[in-house]
Amino acid sequence: MKTKLEQGALKVLQKLTQQGFQAYLVGGCVRDQQLRRAVKDYDIATSAHPAQVVELFERTIPTGLQHGTVSVIMDGNLYEVTTFRKEADYEQFRRPAEVEFIDSLEEDLKRRDFTMNAMALDAAGMLIDPFGGLADLAQGSLRCVGNASERFTEDALRMLRCIRFSSEYELQIEGGTWQALCKHASLLKHIALERVRMELERMIAGANPLKAIGLLAASGMLLEAKQPLRLAQLDRLRTAEPINQLKAPTERWSFLYIAMGMNASETEADMRSLTFSKAQIKAVCAVVAAAYKLVDAAADVDLLNRVNRHELSLEHELEPIWKRTVLRYGKEALQLLGKVLAVDPKVLEHLSLPSQVVSLFIQHGEAWLNELEIDRLEQLRVDGKQLLTHIHHAPGPWLAEVLQFLLHEVALGRLSNETDALIAEAVMFVENSKSSESGTQHEY
Structure with missing residues (x-):
């Protein structure tokens, strides 16, 4: 049963082919169909030139005419239709200086990044796979189309995409592709931090952020960013394994910065450099600040000794500390911190927070939150x-x-x-x- 989104894409293909043009589904939609994954959008490659596409369809948007792309609106959905093209003389290791429209699908697919993204489907559902993308997927391999060094020097962002695809699709990066990535890691300095952040967000929110972190650390790529990033110091992580147990991106980012020993001020500076939104920065920094506040408030050097002498109840002392922290940073921050502590009780170990204290925060934190009559x-x-x-x-x-x-x-x-x-x-x-x-x- 075809979705409405797919039906619209096929209508676009059929209209182009009925007028004598070649037209194919290409890229991620083909890859995801072969993997039986949900398709979020459909891209179309065609021999028709942009002006011909605009003339053929009633509703279009001139998305990127100089690069051959027109957005076609069909049945309420948007489809990017791009003319077959060759690219040459890439500028600043990111964008082609020159685009040549051509009539060959295979030549168009040749310019793409990875074999799994260089497949096409015609309107009848026949797969065109000149570079072995389907075989690579079957073998669990991620491989560049053609020469990996050429692909990465054309567009250095492809190196981050390589790591993202590897972690998201559980693919092993092919040896030559990995060697080229490590060799050209320094080219990341040419990529805008906004684009770096977008790729990192997808990795951390993805299926296997732990794998992405491991590949980023092994490549040392983040050390080459336009600005120094504390996030690049991934060797400071005692362990990143618990991150996969957390669900929400804010939980994962909070865990990552706390586990790397970053306080709220350092976290904010790093996230600002990476162009995170104000709301994202506020949410993560509240969790990080709350963690440090708990550590500082529980840092009475004689606290455990007094408990051992039966002069006080540790639980009785920690309850107001937790609740005051809620009032300062908000319920949501403490709920998220509770989830971080639950998956990794030792995440605050580097700050010398005793395990007894962490255990009680985990055990009673949610109940203490619920006991608050008011919190604002x-x-x-x-x-x-x-x-x-x-x-x-x-x-x-x-x-x-x-x-x-x-x-x-x-x-x-x-x-x-x-x-x-x-x-x-x-x-x-x-x-x-x-x-x-x-x-x-x-x-x-």
Whole structure:
């Protein structure tokens, strides 16, 4: 049963062939069909020139006319239709300076990166495979089309794609292809960090990030990026094995930076260099910062000795530490950190967090999260305007400090979240601390 997406692609093929042009499905859609994987998009190669494609179809978008590509809209779906072409004189190890339109499918396939991506299907479903891509897939091998050094020097991004494909499709990189990749790893300095980040994101979110990390470390490729990346120091990883047990990309990135010993500031700098979005940086850095906060808060050098002397309960001491960290960095950050600790309890070992402490965080963390009556300022049944009517001070930093104090007292179960009680506690706090005059800062 063909999907609507595939049916639309075949309509495009049929319309082109009915007008006397050659037309084939090419690239990733052919590869994924042969592997019985879901196809996300269909690309089409044709002997028709861009102007002819535009004239033939009712709805088109001039995606990249200079490179022969027109996007055709068929039945509500978008299909990239590209004229058979040869490429020459690549610029800056990334893009061809010259594109020549041709009439040969095989010549067009010859310019592609890997044999598994250099296959085509005609409208009748016949496979055209001049470079042995299907045999390579059957053997679990990832191999460049033709000379691997030429393919990587034409477009250095292909080296990262090689590692991504190897990890995603569980393929062994063919010997000559791997040797060429390692030989030309220094060419990564010509690739924009945005493109590097996009490939890394796909690797870490993919089927086997552990394999991708191993190949990146073995090649040393990230050491050659445009800017120094802390992520390139993959030899600092004690182990990366637990990463495959984590599901969400944020969990995996958080694990990776924590396991490499990066604090929140270092993590943020690295992710900014790699052009991650503000939301992604915020989410990962919150998890990393929360991990370091737990370590710092639990770093009382006499804590375990006091527990051993039965002067206190370790669980009793750690509960408020965990909850205060939730209030500072958010529930989601602590939930994600809990998942990271669950798959690798030793991930904070390099920061000297005792195993007893980690074990209790893993054992009770989720329950402590659920016990919190509130965890955000907006859940307080009082706001700054109400406090100003009862505390006769000019607005200033003291107000935020009072609200944070109230949040912690309610969250830790020491104060009722009732307006009158909150106002009374706020008045007492200001009178006792005189924080508005002294500027004293409190740690919550």
